[in-house]
Amino acid sequence: MPKEASSRHSFIDAKVLARLSGLGLHARTPMLGNISGHHRSPIRGSSLEFAQYRKYVPGDDLRRMDWRAWGRSDRFYIKEFEADTNLRLCLIVDTSGSLGFTVDGVSKIDRMKSLAGTLAYLASCQGDAVGLYCAGKDFHTEIRPKRSAVHLRLILDKLEFMKAKGETGLAEALHKAAENISQRALVVIVSDLFIEPRILSSCFQHLRFRKHDVSVFHLLDQCEVDFDFDRPTRFVDLEGGEAIMADPSLIGKQYQKAITGYISDLGTVMRDAAVDYHRVNLQDPVGEILARFLLGRKPKKKGANQR
């Protein structure tokens, strides 16, 4: 499958998939899946993982009674086990014009496709459902999460033909996704987030309120932060707005002041909403970015914590 995917979808690297396949995609919060899977569920189930004891109440299945505990304490206890379930991976990708920004031949939308596609592939491989939501204003796609290989191909095909165009509609898309995704899901947002942090804050709070595990890949290149220009330049808005003629020697300081404030505010927003935030430099390898993401989500072993 990896070989096939890489041959059809150029944004997915087979080597990266091979490297990341052993890490696994984990949710930070319990998921409510409809089949058995690799993720924790808030519902007690029949797995081998012990969860807790609880007092017997009439009507409980007697097969779950822990007779040894009754023998030791003369009380009836029900022994409960963790339920393992699958998760819903909802990929919300920004397809606004600003994703067309390119540095050294690598555009943001390319990077977005790589990240989203690879994650979709990894989730699908471990039996999780994958859905796709596009946040472009003119191009709004909603593919609900499903587990089939055909569905994965549909998503990858969608990603393949995505183009950066128009203004961003991320804020509306996030609110809509928060409402439409009915159960707990892992929501992964890939965007340049060129929206006021206070607007984003309400979006993330909305997602968190719906008990989704939210992760963000923020596509922001270092050159956009440094603003390293040495002569007057005409900046053409990728989202179709009015072009700005500016002398970097004049406005460089103000630009950096503005972006510093933005990054600072965005950090506050992310922390407040408990968002798993990852800033992505366009020159960073996709494998490294995703490895960092996957490793950060790997559940800690209980034995290790006790030690």
Add this chain to the structure above:
Amino acid sequence: MSFLQPFLLAALPLMALPILIHLINRNRHRSVQWGAMMFLVNANRMNKGMARLRYFLIMLLRMAAVGAIIFAASRPLISGNLGGFEMGKPDATLILLDRSASMETLDLQSGESKRSTALKKLSELLSKRRYGSQLVLIDSASNEVQSIESPEALLDLPMTKPTATSANIPTMLERGLAYLKANEAGRADVWICSDLNENDWDPESGRWSAIRDEFSKMKGIQHFLLSYADLPQGNLSIRVTKVKRRQTGNRAELILDVLLKGELGQENSNNVSRRVPVEFEINKVRSVVEMKLSADGASLLGHRIPIDVSLRSGWGSVRLPGDSNPLDNKFYFVFSEPPVRKAVIVTDDSKTGEAFRLNLAIPMESGLKHDADVVSSSDAEGLDWENTALIVWQASLPEGLIAEELERFVDSGRVVMFFPPGQNKGGQIFDSSWGKWQTRGKEDQRKLSWWRGDADLLANVGSGDALPLNELRIYRYCSLEKSEDGKAGTPLAKLSNDQPLLMRAATDRGGVYFCSTLPTAQFSSLERDAVSFYVMLQRAITIGSRSMAAASQRDANVGTREEFTQYESVAPVKDAPTVSEWGIHAGVYRDGDHWIAINRSLVEDNSLVATVTTIDQLFDGLSYQRIDDAVGNTSSLASEVWRIFLILMALALILEAVLCLPEKKVKQHQWNNFSSTDRTA
């Protein structure tokens, strides 16, 4: 401020070059596809206040740097002494140069005189700035208008060399005015170089108002006074006031009166006991006498120097050690045997004539020869005009040929005294005529109410005592009437009713006196109180005989130049003036037995300096700037200041560079991911 290369100022629009480059640069921009527009919009919104000001400052500094280069290339002149006086381009420049002896005061360190300092500065200034198509010099010695080729020539022209003359600034200004009118010069600068000697400026003269009026009618005339009013310290001047050859038997000697004067301000204790060696040189024989200098100067009266008996006439000099003005350290004198002092009394009254003859025939001192003749008015035509020093005319006033002959007699430097005739038959001469006889009855009416004791015939004697004129009684006098358009005379003595007893008529040379009474007892006590009468007549004949002497002293004056056509220069041997300048330099000239010594005038020794306020008032209402300079001062009237502009340019570029310096880069936001895994857990 003026410029040596003003045409380069046409490049001033190049100051807009930075703006032009800025605009071109803006149009040469490259286009960048940019996503983070929200920060650019914010940055543009924030780009106000200091950042914009900084940018404008940078642009201004660049423009200033270009402007400074253009100004520096235009070679600007700044005139510190001229202050903020606007110096536009004149059509003509007139230089009025005071060449008087007092302008030769030296700065002992630099050796420069006031005149040479002024000339150098003017030459330097005018060579740097535009002086128009006409550069004209009017020097005080000749008062002639002379065109000059270039300012540099000022330093070498003979018309700018020192002379022993005095200056007459009003006359020079009048000449300049006439020149400007004749040439319709338009915009003109008039430079006056002077030491503000009061005599040279004559501030009380009525000519100044006319000069002011005429200049004020002309547009675009600017007056610059280059003033050297500082008094020299420790300067002494020497002068021979009287020289007489006296022969007694086989011995001959010169009797000299020498006057040594110090500059004003010398009344300090250092000079009280100062002794000054004075060197006399006669016929190449030198002798030195020390004169004790007091606060008022010093005088040496009756100094006798033996000479060879055979030396009937000749010349000599008296010299002081060098000081700050070399021109007043030497004085030439000439001497000859005194002429026979001949007086002629023209009267028809033998008694009166005898009274005059007795007082005129007796010489005041031994060695002098006096001769007095009495002739009737009818014989006046046959007078010996050539050999007569004094004519006493006590008859009806002459008319016709005799009157003309009398005027020529006076013009030659001799003296006529008119006394009223017993019977007035009318007539007028020297704008005066006799009126009616008046009688003074009361005793107090017969006395004199006033007489002039400081100069002329009734001056006090050498000891300072006044003549005994208060004892004089006038019983009858004849009123003196002036013609309406005649020149006013100078009264020398007045009666109690303010009528003149003795009046001097105004003449260029010689002397004409009118005495309104007669010496005999019927008219006055002149004959009885003979002292005053005798002194008056003897002084008159002394004045008249001066012009007859073979040796005469003259003040340096351009007017005397024509008289030297037959003369030869005797002294000074070294640096003798050219023939055209004889008469304006101190020296001795000879024509056979006739000698003439030329020296500076007495007023050049009296260093009275007019106050700057007085001088400023003379130019009241005119465009006028006074530049107070000092002798030996080497600072220029105007100097090139292109260096200042280059420094300004460098400063502007440095400031621009500082403002353009990129701010220290702070490494922007290392990648930090806000993973909230822990918090969520």
